[in-house]
Amino acid sequence: MNDTQRAVLDAISGDPASGPEIAEGLGVTRAAVWKAVEGLREAGFEIDSGENGYALTDLPEYGADVVEHRVDGAFAVQHHESIQSTNARARNLARNARFGRKEASGLVVLADEQTGGRGRLDRGWVSPAGGVWMSVLIRPDLPPARAPLLTLAAAVATARAVDDAMTESDGAGTDTDTTTSVGLKWPNDVLAVDRTGSERKLAGILTEMEGETDEVTWVVVGIGVNANVDAVDLPDGATSLREFCGDVDRGRLVRSILLAFDRLRSSPERILSAWRDRSLTLGRRVRVEAGGETAVGDAVGVEPPGTLLLDTGDETIQVHAGDCEHLRPEKTDRPQKRT
Amino acid sequence: MNDTQRAVLDAISGDPASGPEIAEGLGVTRAAVWKAVEGLREAGFEIDSGENGYALTDLPEYGADVVEHRVDGAFAVQHHESIQSTNARARNLARNARFGRKEASGLVVLADEQTGGRGRLDRGWVSPAGGVWMSVLIRPDLPPARAPLLTLAAAVATARAVDDAMTESDGAGTDTDTTTSVGLKWPNDVLAVDRTGSERKLAGILTEMEGETDEVTWVVVGIGVNANVDAVDLPDGATSLREFCGDVDRGRLVRSILLAFDRLRSSPERILSAWRDRSLTLGRRVRVEAGGETAVGDAVGVEPPGTLLLDTGDETIQVHAGDCEHLRPEKTDRPQKRT
Numbered sequence: 001m002n003d004t005q006r007a008v009l010d011a012i013s014g015d016p017a018s019g020p021e022i023a024e025g026l027g028v029t030r031a032a033v034w035k036a037v038e039g040l041r042e043a044g045f046e047i048d049s050g051e052n053g054y055a056l057t058d059l060p061e062y063g064a065d066v067v068e069h070r071v072d073g074a075f076a077v078q079h080h081e082s083i084q085s086t087n088a089r090a091r092n093l094a095r096n097a098r099f100g101r102k103e104a105s106g107l108v109v110l111a112d113e114q115t116g117g118r119g120r121l122d123r124g125w126v127s128p129a130g131g132v133w134m135s136v137l138i139r140p141d142l143p144p145a146r147a148p149l150l151t152l153a154a155a156v157a158t159a160r161a162v163d164d165a166m167t168e169s170d171g172a173g174t175d176t177d178t179t180t181s182v183g184l185k186w187p188n189d190v191l192a193v194d195r196t197g198s199e200r201k202l203a204g205i206l207t208e209m210e211g212e213t214d215e216v217t218w219v220v221v222g223i224g225v226n227a228n229v230d231a232v233d234l235p236d237g238a239t240s241l242r243e244f245c246g247d248v249d250r251g252r253l254v255r256s257i258l259l260a261f262d263r264l265r266s267s268p269e270r271i272l273s274a275w276r277d278r279s280l281t282l283g284r285r286v287r288v289e290a291g292g293e294t295a296v297g298d299a300v301g302v303e304p305p306g307t308l309l310l311d312t313g314d315e316t317i318q319v320h321a322g323d324c325e326h327l328r329p330e331k332t333d334r335p336q337k338r339t
Numbered sequence: 340m341n342d343t344q345r346a347v348l349d350a351i352s353g354d355p356a357s358g359p360e361i362a363e364g365l366g367v368t369r370a371a372v373w374k375a376v377e378g379l380r381e382a383g384f385e386i387d388s389g390e391n392g393y394a395l396t397d398l399p400e401y402g403a404d405v406v407e408h409r410v411d412g413a414f415a416v417q418h419h420e421s422i423q424s425t426n427a428r429a430r431n432l433a434r435n436a437r438f439g440r441k442e443a444s445g446l447v448v449l450a451d452e453q454t455g456g457r458g459r460l461d462r463g464w465v466s467p468a469g470g471v472w473m474s475v476l477i478r479p480d481l482p483p484a485r486a487p488l489l490t491l492a493a494a495v496a497t498a499r500a501v502d503d504a505m506t507e508s509d510g511a512g513t514d515t516d517t518t519t520s521v522g523l524k525w526p527n528d529v530l531a532v533d534r535t536g537s538e539r540k541l542a543g544i545l546t547e548m549e550g551e552t553d554e555v556t557w558v559v560v561g562i563g564v565n566a567n568v569d570a571v572d573l574p575d576g577a578t579s580l581r582e583f584c585g586d587v588d589r590g591r592l593v594r595s596i597l598l599a600f601d602r603l604r605s606s607p608e609r610i611l612s613a614w615r616d617r618s619l620t621l622g623r624r625v626r627v628e629a630g631g632e633t634a635v636g637d638a639v640g641v642e643p644p645g646t647l648l649l650d651t652g653d654e655t656i657q658v659h660a661g662d663c664e665h666l667r668p669e670k671t672d673r674p675q676k677r678t
Contacts, residue, residue, distance in 0.1 A: 095434075120551060120553055121551070121553055121554060141630060143659055143660050144483035144484065144486065144548065145483065145484035145487075145644070145659060146659075147483065147552050148484075148552045151552055187552075206551060207551060207552050208549070208550065208551045209483065209549065209550070209551075209552075210547070210548065210549040211547065211548065212459060212460070212545060212546060212547045212548075213486050213487045213490055213526075213546050213548075213645075213660060214459055214460055214629075214660040214661075215460060215660070290553075291480060305484070306552075320482055320484060320485075321482045321552060321553040321554070322553075
């Protein structure tokens with residue numbers, strides 16, 4: 001979207017406006033306004049030409065233009081039909097000092113499909129077309145040690161946005177046990193909980209960074225949401241928004257995630273309390289694996305910068321990173337069998 | 340240095356060995372041995388041909404070959420006469436998965452001179468020819484949050500090596516107040532303390548990394564030692580080994596640093612105690628600046644992963660990163676004036 005298109009879109013987003021009015025307001029020719037409108041229509045924006053002038057009647061569902069428009073230009077956005085990994089693309093952009101500096105909030109890489117999506121620790125992340133696969137490049141004043149806070153912030157923002165999308169949906173999901181809640185599993189998962197108490201993965205976060213010990217040069221926060229995809233195309237233990245509530249407007253979903261993430265990260269003290277409010281891990285018996293070691297205990301707290309406190313019965317230990325498994329209350333001494 | 344040269348060097352590093360003996364031992368022709376010896380001589384290795392065969396009588400002072408030889412091939416080494424920044428070079432190598440994987444201990448980039456050397460937080464680091472400017476690329480199993488431990492390990496290793504070099508030197512330094520000790524200032528400086536108690540910077544560490552919150556992909560530990568350089572070419576507050584004890588053998592110095600760093604980083608629990616033993620910061624009144632905020636207090640401890648504990652009188656605070664200034668004991672309420 002070029003500058004004139006952006007300005008014309010702003011001009012007609014509220015009340016309709018005539019070509020001459022817009023041209024005068026922007027200081028461009030009427031022909032330039034007409035050209036911008038044609039370009040916007042080609043990009044999927046529905047614009048009526050009526051007696052009162054141009055009126056914006058509908059937005060494209062998804063893509064760079066509509067997301068940039070929806071976040072009022074706070075983020076620069078690029079969209080790919082298919083890409084290996086949005087995090088890999090964002091990392092490459094991050095290493096080029098030009099990218100992600102001028103935008104107040106960051107640069108966003110979106111893809112409809114990832115062919116080599118990644119989760120934590122080089123694991124794969126299945127990313128079929130229709131999902132929300134995005135990476136946010138930011139350059140915060142933050143030491144690397146505090147970057148786990150950004151993972152928690154992104155998880156909270158995603159859970160809220162997903163929750164809103166479910167609430168607003170028409171309930172056309174194919175899953176008969178409709179979800180009762182959306183919650184967070186430490187450190188980086190968003191889970192849907194159905195009526196039976198079964199937890200399945202809806203979304204996940206992967207935070208990467210480069211910098212010196214005092215300060216990061218960049219952070220890339222990858223957010224993957226199983227949105228408009230069939231659960232049958234996802235790994236065991238995962239589900240999708242389509243499954244629970246029918247297809248969602250991904251442009252709106254991305255907008256909600258980005259704006260909530262941006263608000264949260266500006267007040268780190270709120271991140272932890274917001275995370276605790278949505279946590280499914282706290283109060284649970286969990287099994288944590290990290291670096292070849294395993295600990296089982298009760299998750300009794302989370303403290304800055306995202307450290308899990310585990311009461312093993314003998315002592316309370318701090319877990320900085322690792323894989324966490326929620327154990328069923330009745331099986332306190334051994335891992336829950338995966339199905 | 341090619342494989343045959345490396346093998347020939349090993350063969351003659353102890354007792355002399357004849358051409359036929361070496362050829363048979365290595366399974367190569369006598370001509371190949373002769374060619375390797377010539378190549379080594381051209382690279383600065385002094386090799387006598389006597390009655391008992393070839394004997395290694397002297398090593399070049401500095402360069403990739405001699406450092407690789409001195410560390411028994413534990414590190415791959417590259418040397419540049421002049422380079423912008425060894426850390427920048429190591430970062431670029433790090434992003435290429437080929438580099439730093441096969442070496443047990445890491446890849447080392449050395450330079451005689453840096454034209455754009457960097458210290459913490461994008462500050463310059465003056466790096467004239469004759470210093471030890473090096474970067475060690477490693478790929479440890481470590482979350483970014485624990486990387487500050489590597490800064491402390493490198494500082495301890497450097498202080499020990501510098502101390503040894505001073506002890507072994509002929510005392511030909513031009514400074515009349517000869518040093519009495521070498522110590523560490525939190526977080527990343529090696530200081531020389533002279534008889535008057537004046538502290539001047541001899542060396543510094545800059546640790547950079549890339550990775551996800553669970554685990555780094557790579558770490559580059561930059562180590563700069565003001566070795567065989569004139570103090571007049573350095574910034575105020577800095578001094579050099581030349582100044583204190585005369586020029587040192589940089590190949591030996593680098594060997595000592597690398598081997599000590601490698602030993603220390605394999606036992607993180609020893610890093611902190613070794614750092615405390617050489618600390619000039621602990622027990623001192625200090626002023627710490629970080630992120631625009633300033634705190635003054637007594638440095639009462641250091642805890643994992645390198646956090647300074649500061650007793651401000653009201654409370655004990657944890658300082659994760661920042662600039663630290665040692666205050667003179669008699670001026671407890673205001674910063675020491677810089678000269």
